[in-house]
Amino acid sequence: MFVNALPRYEILSEEAIDVLDRGWRRIVSELGIEFLLPEAVEVFRAAGQTVEDENRVRFDPDFILDCVAKAPREFDLAARNPEHSVHIGGDQMVFAPVYGCPFIREGAVRRDAKMADFENLVRLAQSFPELDSPGGTICEPEDRPLDSRHLDMVFALQTLSDKPYMGSVTSAGNAADTIAMGEILFGGREAIEAAPASISLINVNSPLRFDDRMLGAMLEYVRAGQPVVVTPFLLMGAMSPVSLPATLVQQIAEALAGIALTQLVRPGCPVVFGSFLSNTDMQSGSPSFGTPESAIGVLCTGQIARHFGLPWRGGGALNASQTVDAQAAYESLMTFLPTFLAGANFVMHSAGWLEGGLVSCYEKFIVDIELLRELRHMFAPLEIDEASLAFSAHEEVGAGGHFLGAVHTLERFRECFYRPLLSSTENFDRWSRNGGRDATERAGEIWRATLESYEQPPLDDALRAELEEFVTRRRAELGD
Amino acid sequence: MFVNALPRYEILSEEAIDVLDRGWRRIVSELGIEFLLPEAVEVFRAAGQTVEDENRVRFDPDFILDCVAKAPREFDLAARNPEHSVHIGGDQMVFAPVYGCPFIREGAVRRDAKMADFENLVRLAQSFPELDSPGGTICEPEDRPLDSRHLDMVFALQTLSDKPYMGSVTSAGNAADTIAMGEILFGGREAIEAAPASISLINVNSPLRFDDRMLGAMLEYVRAGQPVVVTPFLLMGAMSPVSLPATLVQQIAEALAGIALTQLVRPGCPVVFGSFLSNTDMQSGSPSFGTPESAIGVLCTGQIARHFGLPWRGGGALNASQTVDAQAAYESLMTFLPTFLAGANFVMHSAGWLEGGLVSCYEKFIVDIELLRELRHMFAPLEIDEASLAFSAHEEVGAGGHFLGAVHTLERFRECFYRPLLSSTENFDRWSRNGGRDATERAGEIWRATLESYEQPPLDDALRAELEEFVTRRRAELGD
Numbered sequence: 001m002f003v004n005a006l007p008r009y010e011i012l013s014e015e016a017i018d019v020l021d022r023g024w025r026r027i028v029s030e031l032g033i034e035f036l037l038p039e040a041v042e043v044f045r046a047a048g049q050t051v052e053d054e055n056r057v058r059f060d061p062d063f064i065l066d067c068v069a070k071a072p073r074e075f076d077l078a079a080r081n082p083e084h085s086v087h088i089g090g091d092q093m094v095f096a097p098v099y100g101c102p103f104i105r106e107g108a109v110r111r112d113a114k115m116a117d118f119e120n121l122v123r124l125a126q127s128f129p130e131l132d133s134p135g136g137t138i139c140e141p142e143d144r145p146l147d148s149r150h151l152d153m154v155f156a157l158q159t160l161s162d163k164p165y166m167g168s169v170t171s172a173g174n175a176a177d178t179i180a181m182g183e184i185l186f187g188g189r190e191a192i193e194a195a196p197a198s199i200s201l202i203n204v205n206s207p208l209r210f211d212d213r214m215l216g217a218m219l220e221y222v223r224a225g226q227p228v229v230v231t232p233f234l235l236m237g238a239m240s241p242v243s244l245p246a247t248l249v250q251q252i253a254e255a256l257a258g259i260a261l262t263q264l265v266r267p268g269c270p271v272v273f274g275s276f277l278s279n280t281d282m283q284s285g286s287p288s289f290g291t292p293e294s295a296i297g298v299l300c301t302g303q304i305a306r307h308f309g310l311p312w313r314g315g316g317a318l319n320a321s322q323t324v325d326a327q328a329a330y331e332s333l334m335t336f337l338p339t340f341l342a343g344a345n346f347v348m349h350s351a352g353w354l355e356g357g358l359v360s361c362y363e364k365f366i367v368d369i370e371l372l373r374e375l376r377h378m379f380a381p382l383e384i385d386e387a388s389l390a391f392s393a394h395e396e397v398g399a400g401g402h403f404l405g406a407v408h409t410l411e412r413f414r415e416c417f418y419r420p421l422l423s424s425t426e427n428f429d430r431w432s433r434n435g436g437r438d439a440t441e442r443a444g445e446i447w448r449a450t451l452e453s454y455e456q457p458p459l460d461d462a463l464r465a466e467l468e469e470f471v472t473r474r475r476a477e478l479g480d
Numbered sequence: 481m482f483v484n485a486l487p488r489y490e491i492l493s494e495e496a497i498d499v500l501d502r503g504w505r506r507i508v509s510e511l512g513i514e515f516l517l518p519e520a521v522e523v524f525r526a527a528g529q530t531v532e533d534e535n536r537v538r539f540d541p542d543f544i545l546d547c548v549a550k551a552p553r554e555f556d557l558a559a560r561n562p563e564h565s566v567h568i569g570g571d572q573m574v575f576a577p578v579y580g581c582p583f584i585r586e587g588a589v590r591r592d593a594k595m596a597d598f599e600n601l602v603r604l605a606q607s608f609p610e611l612d613s614p615g616g617t618i619c620e621p622e623d624r625p626l627d628s629r630h631l632d633m634v635f636a637l638q639t640l641s642d643k644p645y646m647g648s649v650t651s652a653g654n655a656a657d658t659i660a661m662g663e664i665l666f667g668g669r670e671a672i673e674a675a676p677a678s679i680s681l682i683n684v685n686s687p688l689r690f691d692d693r694m695l696g697a698m699l700e701y702v703r704a705g706q707p708v709v710v711t712p713f714l715l716m717g718a719m720s721p722v723s724l725p726a727t728l729v730q731q732i733a734e735a736l737a738g739i740a741l742t743q744l745v746r747p748g749c750p751v752v753f754g755s756f757l758s759n760t761d762m763q764s765g766s767p768s769f770g771t772p773e774s775a776i777g778v779l780c781t782g783q784i785a786r787h788f789g790l791p792w793r794g795g796g797a798l799n800a801s802q803t804v805d806a807q808a809a810y811e812s813l814m815t816f817l818p819t820f821l822a823g824a825n826f827v828m829h830s831a832g833w834l835e836g837g838l839v840s841c842y843e844k845f846i847v848d849i850e851l852l853r854e855l856r857h858m859f860a861p862l863e864i865d866e867a868s869l870a871f872s873a874h875e876e877v878g879a880g881g882h883f884l885g886a887v888h889t890l891e892r893f894r895e896c897f898y899r900p901l902l903s904s905t906e907n908f909d910r911w912s913r914n915g916g917r918d919a920t921e922r923a924g925e926i927w928r929a930t931l932e933s934y935e936q937p938p939l940d941d942a943l944r945a946e947l948e949e950f951v952t953r954r955r956a957e958l959g960d
Binding site: 006007009010011012015016019020022023026027031032033034056110205207208209236237238239240241242243244245246249250279280281282283284285286287288290291292293295296300320321322323324325326327328329330331332333334337341355356358367370371374375377378382383384385386388389390391393394395397398399400401402403404406408409412413414416417418419420422423424425426427428431432436438439440443 | 486487489490491492495496499500502503506507511512513514536590685687688689716717718719720721722723724725726729730759760761762763764765766767768770771772773775776780800801802803804805806807808809810811812813814817821835836838847850851854855857858862863864865866868869870871873874875877878879880881882883884886888889892893894896897898899900902903904905906907908911912916918919920923
């Protein structure tokens with residue numbers, strides 16, 4: 001877990017926030033939000049909100065704010081290894097890898113994702129201390145049956161990693177399975193209600209609609225006190241207007257309406273203000289990532305979430321590139337650096353994202369770990385005091401001298417600067433002699449070596465057996 | 481010329497600035513700075529400063545500040561096409577390409593730079609409106625004689641581009657030639673003294689030393705009222721201690737001492753607080769670029785230059801990579817985005833820099849133009865008002881709808897988002913069918929097409945003939 005020591009970079013004036021405030025109020029009160037689950041609609045009706053056309057809820061904006069005020073500003077998320085438990089909110093930043101990709105890229109090969117890839121990527125996430133979580137659907141294991149693959153995924157997350165993990169959200173039943181497996185691993189329902197054992201991504205079916213499956217999963221988690229990340233899914237030009245301010249107010253309206261539901265169902269349940277905001281490339285019609293618009297969106301979202309007193313999710317190492325080239329790198333950093341400037345509390349897609357999120361890529365995973373390491377170094381405290389001025393080094397070296405052999409340097413050379421994992425400063429001759437490999441080729445060697453040295457974190461045999469029994473039984477019940 | 485509309489990102493506390501302030505005062509007063517040109521030493525002696533060991537000047541720090549206060553906070557730099565004249569200081573950012581590289585990379589080929597490359601790179605700088613200047617030594621034309629190659633370079637800068645250019649600094653004589661050619665192009669000495677016609681890079685021979693050649697060139701320019709960029713050359717661990725605060729105080733001491741000299745020689749002469757600050761890779765012993773340390777250095781330098789009321793130079797698209805790969809891209813943006821956050825007024829190395837500055841690379845030039853375009857878009861004003869909320873688009877589309885065909889979208893789709901020059905959002909199938917070219921391959925096509933469509937800016941025949949005569953005469957005088 002990383003504490004961001006630099007100031008937040010805020011670009012919205014008070015006047016701008018007032019305009020946005022009027023905007024989301026108008027959306028929720030005049031247009032309303034659709035909830036395609038009768039149970040959710042009833043919760044709002046019972047709380048006095050207006051229901052139209054069966055599932056459209058029109059809100060009193062102040063009612064939403066009253067509900068939102070019940071959500072905690074920060075909360076803990078437990079790992080089975082207590083050293084890996086995290087705190088979400090404040091200056092903390094928690095990082096999880098890519099999520100939801102049907103495809104894999106490994107070197108020059110692009111193919112369907114398999115369970116073996118899922119397991120390998122979880123092992124990589126476990127291996128790098130820069131990642132706080134293996135996430136959830138780190139790829140979609142297409143070789144496992146659709147109805148029961150969530151069991152395989154949660155089992156892999158629980159056993160191959162000892163960091164906090166994300167739950168399945170494809171249905172209420174899958175959420176219930178995730179919760180049951182958390183109860184086994186963490187010692188029962190009371191234990192996970194006291195210290196949440198999973199965090200789950202609830203996407204809004206933007207614009208202005210929550211679908212029944214996501215709502216079903218959300219209610220399941222919230223009743224168990226497990227945090228959810230309520231995330232409007234906004235590609236401007238497709239799910240929202242081609243205007244960043246319009247998209248920001250839509251994001252507020254959708255996220256706050258969902259968060260209000262969580263607090264009506266279980267006041268005080270931990271919840272995260274989510275953002276997934278980029279734009280459509282109006283020439284190709286495809287999604288763009290790592291754009292100037294998405295960078296500004298991240299900065300604004302951070303400021304907005306703090307305005308409402310909520311921990312927030314946003315950013316990551318997003319890009320639209322088809323391969324691990326210069327574009328993949330600059331687009332990723334174009335989102336990732338603003339993620340740090342804005343101080344996102346929960347960061348999905350921190351490693352491995354390629355091709356607009358269709359691909360989990362092994363080499364990109366390593367490139368992103370390098371970015372994450374560099375950014376964590378950059379946003380660390382900068383200590384400026386008398387000792388840091390190293391006056392004695394100047395006295396020693398003098399005008400026109402060289403500091404490489406100075407006592408001050410020799411005492412500090414191992415720790416004084418960031419040490420790269422992937423980047424090379426070899427001079428051209430040496431680099432050529434060593435094979436002239438570019439960063440992507442070197443990344444290939446690093447992920448393979450990391451998997452080779454991976455050690456599975458220990459787990460009590462009885463617990464493992466109980467989890468296996470659960471998975472076997474439920475898989476049979478689901479007909480797979 | 482670009483006006484940076486977002487706020488500056490400042491990370492130094494007042495206490496930190498006080499510590500740095502005490503630090504540079506101690507360096508200039510207790511250690512002093514060496515000036516290896518007797519004429520410069522005499523200027524300081526005559527002004528009452530202490531001279532030791534022939535060329536070491538120990539300063540009263542308040543005397544330095546008194547001199548520095550005479551420098552303008554902002555100034556104009558003329559282009560022969562008045563539409564391309566720029567203003568340096570305030571919220572303005574002026575961009576020039578890479579400078580000083582002995583080698584060229586073109587695709588997979590790395591070779592000595594030639595005059596033809598110099599000319600091509602100037603043509604590229606002229607072609608892209610994102611660059612305000614073709615810079616100066618955009619590469620070192622190794623096929624031209626060392627003693628007269630500055631004439632060829634200045635002639636190419638003056639005739640292939642109509643943007644402001646940088647002067648030669650390798651000696652007082654070369655500076656005098658640059659000034660003389662500026663007088664020809666801009667209509668005489670009075671004209672260029674009234675509206676400076678070149679800007680020149682004066683590097684400090686750090687630590688704590690100005691050499692005779694740079695000082696000779698600097699005095700030549702300053703006497704003619706031509707702006708100089710006084711730039712400590714600081715790779716931490718080599719030219720400065722392995723401590724960022726120590727390096728920042730050294731940078732202040734060196735830059736302010738040089739700037740004091742300019743103001744003693746010609747009070748009010750435009751001058752820029754320069755920064756070239758990165759670190760040595762302590763494992764390879766080679767310079768690193770695009771590091772967390774250099775990013776923080778850029779942020780701090782901006783704040784420091786504003787503290788002293790000076791326009792400043794720093795940042796760029798720096799990297800240590802040997803090829804145009806992911807590393808080249810992320811390291812470049814790791815410096816370039818902070819360059820914008822810090823609001824650098826004059827940005828060298830904005831396009832084409834590769835391999836720690838040894839290589840001017842055609843493909844990297846295009847990658848950097850894309851970064852520059854994106855960053856200019858990101859740091860543009862964000863207008864948030866009632867109209868930008870596009871409420872009518874929400875009314876039109878409704879819950880669960882799609883905005884691609886909305887009236888609001890159709891009215892704006894051409895201009896609503898950043899349009900990439902290089903980045904691709906093609907889906908995988910289309911991208912594969914189109915050749916599966918990565919960003920670097922696509923960049924190769926872009927620079928070639930740009931050169932093909934290049935048009936030389938018009939120049940009066942008599943002026944051109946006069947410049948040619950000057951070059952021919954001086955070349956002969958220099959024995960080449």
